Amino acid sequence: xxxxxxxxxxxxxxxxxxxxxxxxxxxxxxxxxxxxxxxxxxxxxxxxxxxxxxxxxxxxxxxxxxxxxxxxxxxxxxxxxxxxxxxxxxxxxxxxxxxxxxxxxxxxxxxxxxxxxxxxxxxx
Numbered sequence: 001x002x003x004x005x006x007x008x009x010x011x012x013x014x015x016x017x018x019x020x021x022x023x024x025x026x027x028x029x030x031x032x033x034x035x036x037x038x039x040x041x042x043x044x045x046x047x048x049x050x051x052x053x054x055x056x057x058x059x060x061x062x063x064x065x066x067x068x069x070x071x072x073x074x075x076x077x078x079x080x081x082x083x084x085x086x087x088x089x090x091x092x093x094x095x096x097x098x099x100x101x102x103x104x105x106x107x108x109x110x111x112x113x114x115x116x117x118x119x120x121x122x123x124x
Contacts, residue, residue: 001026001074003054003081004112011060013070013084016045017052025052027075034071036062058086065089067097083108 001019008014017026030038038056045051058070063086070084085101 001077001079001081002112002115003072005082006053008084011058013056013058015054015072015082017042017054017081018048019050022050028054028072028081029075030056030070030072032059032062032070033068038070040072056084058084063088067101069101 001017003015003017005013005015017028019026025042025044028040028042030040032038036059038059041055043053043055045053054072056070056072062068065088068086068088070086071080072082072084073080083101083104085105087101
């Protein structure tokens with residue numbers, strides 16, 4: 001399964017989830033800093049097989065100055081599908097955790113782009 005971000009506006013993160021193999025709607029779980037559970041909305045994407053739109057409202061409770069991380073994971077495979085780092089406050093610019101979270105997010109984007117390129121190359 002792959003999950004990619006499609007937008008992040010007004011504290012609402014949206015993404016698109018795709019699965020290669022047929023199956024039911026995946027069971028996803030989201031959490032803030034690994035502890036606070038968050039509510040996800042998952043809906044089938046119109047006209048696209050094995051594709052779902054995922055939406056998450058970023059809560060203001062639990063967010064304080066510093067670095068926070070929202071994880072979206074596949075409950076069945078216990079695999080992290082997407083990381084959303086959130087950096088807030090003055091101290092964030094000097095926070096090493098903020099740098100690590102940003103690097104992880106960039107690595108995830110590169111990994112996704114590489115997989116997409118390899119898939120299209122093998123199909124072409």
